[in-house]
Amino acid sequence: MAIARTVARVVIVMNPRSGGGKAARYSLKHRAEGMGAQVWTTSTQEDAASLARNAVVEGAQVLGVAGGDGTVSAVAAVAADTGRSLVVVPAGTRNHFARDLGLDLRDPGRALDALIDGEPAQVDLGVLGSRVFVNNVSFGVYADALLEPGYREDKPRAFAAVAPDYVKGKQWVEARMDTPWGTIEFPQVVLISNNPYHLATPRWLGRRFSLSTGQLGVIVLKRRAQAPPDLLRHLRGELLQDKRGAGSAEDGAVVWSAPGITLHGEAPHLDAGVDGEAMRLPLPVVCAIRPGALRLLLPKDRPGMPPEHARRH
Known part of the structure; x- marks a missing residue:
């Protein structure tokens, strides 16, 4: 051996x-x-x-x-x-x-x-204060579901328990954030990822083709009449892409990339999901990125890598 x-x-x-x-x-x-x-x-x-x-x-x-x-x-x-x-x-x-x-x-x-x-590689890390995140930080209905008892055993039930107040407009993220298209008050969902998610094609929806762009991905769903059960598929349906790959949907979603994001507000704290773990964070919440901060050793055979033509779209 x-x-x-x-x-x-x-x-x-x-x-x-x-x-x-x-x-x-x-x-x-x-x-x-x-x-x-x-x-x-x-x-x-x-x-x-x-x-x-x-x-x-x-x-x-x-x-x-x-x-x-x-x-x-x-x-x-x-x-x-x-x-x-x-x-x-x-x-x-x-x-x-x-x-x-x-x-x-x-x-x-x-x-x-x-x-x-192993093949060496270097990738970015998201940071939330002193805490690192490798995937994302979420606020809103997805973060609230994490707090439900038995979330990991029955995720559909957990989402069903928290979604009605969002659907009825009785619940939202108690914060505001500046975007390239203006300030959004009390969004329904905020998702901040360590490098942007791919949203253009169904097969690779939600994948990150690069973990070394030096940018956070940001998805904000404005307060609306109904919370979508699948945020990424919902975004693909209504997102308007601009020439830089960022975009906004006037009736609901805003998507862009940035090296840092801050959520402001007067609330004492926000419930959040950080890499799938429930946390309670004081405001303001500041997220940033550490470019190339993590050295990896990767196996040479990685069957999950998307083909090159997919990464170009």
Whole structure:
């Protein structure tokens, strides 16, 4: 069996609860240890960030992370701050970051091939104060659904529980934000992503073809009569593209890219979803981007990469 490079001590932080126990189903601990890596698992006593920091203190030269976007962002922050390369293993439910890196979501263990002959890459990180995000920060109906008991077990039920007040115009994001088309007061949904989402073609809807543009993607849905069940598909239907690829829909949506975004308001806090984790944030909320902040080791075979012609559209 192949052994990981001996010049670098590798520690993989693994969340055994992510993806409904995906790490165990795919024998990720056994596979990683067979490649010479140490595997440290999260627990109620030790979270992912603490384990990653301790691994660096004890001499880890390469960090790995097996879990969902929330676990990945915690370890990515440590890797970026300490100059370590990161190996990402998609062991969560959605795995947006791993998907956009082209990793094989059907067989998470294939990402461990990066330990043998990984290709280096550098990508951006979104930042929210001192917290890193690899996918997005959301406000509004999607963020509120995260706060519902049993969200991860039954997401449709959670959305159904919070959507009626938005549909009736009784609930909104208690904030305002400046856009290239003016200030929006009390939007229905705000979605700020680490690099912009692709919205032009159905097959690749919501993908990020690049994670190194140095820009945040911003989607704002204005307060309206009805909250769409699928924001990205709704946007594709009504978004008007301009020559720079940004756009606005007068009856609902505004989309653009920027290196920084601020939400202002008089409310004491906003409920938010940060890489799928529920948080309560004080206003103002300031999001920014750290270009090229994270070094990665990626397997050479990445079956999830979109074809070149798709990335040009």
